[in-house]
Amino acid sequence: MVTLFQTLHTLSYVVSDRVKALKDEKGASAVEYAILVGIIAAILIVCVGAFGTKLSTAFNAISFK
Numbered sequence: 001m002v003t004l005f006q007t008l009h010t011l012s013y014v015v016s017d018r019v020k021a022l023k024d025e026k027g028a029s030a031v032e033y034a035i036l037v038g039i040i041a042a043i044l045i046v047c048v049g050a051f052g053t054k055l056s057t058a059f060n061a062i063s064f065k
Helices: 004-024 030-062
Strands: none
Touching: none
């Protein structure tokens, strides 16, 4: 049976390894940012295409005339 001390000891090693990995990792490159921007733009285009007329109708219905 694993004791609480053994569990915490193992957890401390895992956490310290993760922290070291995060410190060693470099920042995102311009290519990664470009991919993220492209994906977000594609999602926005699809959403506007799918819900554009419904949103327009809804906003026009609540607008003050």
